[in-house]
Amino acid sequence: MSILDALQWRYATKRMNGQTVPQEKLDVILEAARLAPSSFGLQPYSVVVVADPALRERIREVAAPQPQITEGSHLLVFATWNEIHAGQVDDFIAHVADQRELPMDSLDGYRDAIKAAISQHPTQEARLQWAAKQAYIALGTALVAAATEQVDATPMEGFDPQALDEVLGLERKGLRSTVIMVLGYRDIENDRMASLKKVRWPRETYLR
Ligand SMILES: Cc1cc2nc3c(=O)[nH]c(=O)nc-3n(C[C@H](O)[C@H](O)[C@H](O)COP(=O)(O)O)c2cc1C
Numbered sequence: 001m002s003i004l005d006a007l008q009w010r011y012a013t014k015r016m017n018g019q020t021v022p023q024e025k026l027d028v029i030l031e032a033a034r035l036a037p038s039s040f041g042l043q044p045y046s047v048v049v050v051a052d053p054a055l056r057e058r059i060r061e062v063a064a065p066q067p068q069i070t071e072g073s074h075l076l077v078f079a080t081w082n083e084i085h086a087g088q089v090d091d092f093i094a095h096v097a098d099q100r101e102l103p104m105d106s107l108d109g110y111r112d113a114i115k116a117a118i119s120q121h122p123t124q125e126a127r128l129q130w131a132a133k134q135a136y137i138a139l140g141t142a143l144v145a146a147a148t149e150q151v152d153a154t155p156m157e158g159f160d161p162q163a164l165d166e167v168l169g170l171e172r173k174g175l176r177s178t179v180i181m182v183l184g185y186r187d188i189e190n191d192r193m194a195s196l197k198k199v200r201w202p203r204e205t206y207l208r
Pocket residue numbers: 010011012013014066154155156157158159179198199
């Protein structure tokens with residue numbers, strides 16, 4: 001299936017049929033998200049995978065409650081770093097040096113540029129917003145990967161982030177939930193959206 005066919009095929013699935021996404025497909029989707037680009041390559045977020053049905057029951061309660069959360073098989077939580085510390089930038093630079101077999105001091109300019117960019121966001125809220133932008137690129141990449149794997153997915157902002165953080169104990173891990181995505185398979189009989197035409201602005205309006 002071409003990428004455009006896959007993107008036509010996918011839709012934000014409202015009802016899922018309980019079928020489990022196989023591990024190898026889940027791994028492709030997670031790896032695609034991990035390979036997403038981010039500003040400076042810092043990736044100031046993590047992805048938390050929730051498969052446990054009892055935990056997803058609790059999460060559904062703080063998410064509208066939307067049925068896909070328990071009708072799907074996996075929930076991906078894109079969670080930004082709660083704070084971006086100088087030490088995390090140093091760790092990242094050390095990782096780059098290690099992976100590319102470079103002397104650390106050859107990356108001094110890179111490290112300073114990252115720290116300078118972060119200081120442009122003077123409040124924790126502004127830094128969280130910046131990190132969230134990066135997390136959404138990973139979300140988009142995961143959505144495309146799911147479509148090409150013929151796995152249904154629902155991106156979701158319809159949840160209470162603070163309550164979700166509490167359910168998953170994210171604060172202890174230095175994380176904050178930003179956006180979530182359910183993976184599973186569409187329930188064609190019960191999902192009224194399954195047969196509806198995809199609606200987007202026409203090219204003439206969209207491309208300027
Ligand atoms: C960031 C984001 C948040 C969304 N939140 C929800 C949500 O909470 N629940 C839901 O059913 N759909 C949600 N959607 C799905 C959109 O409504 C859907 O993508 C849009 O209407 C376009 O339709 P399509 O994806 O089916 O082509 C969200 C989509 C995005 C990108």
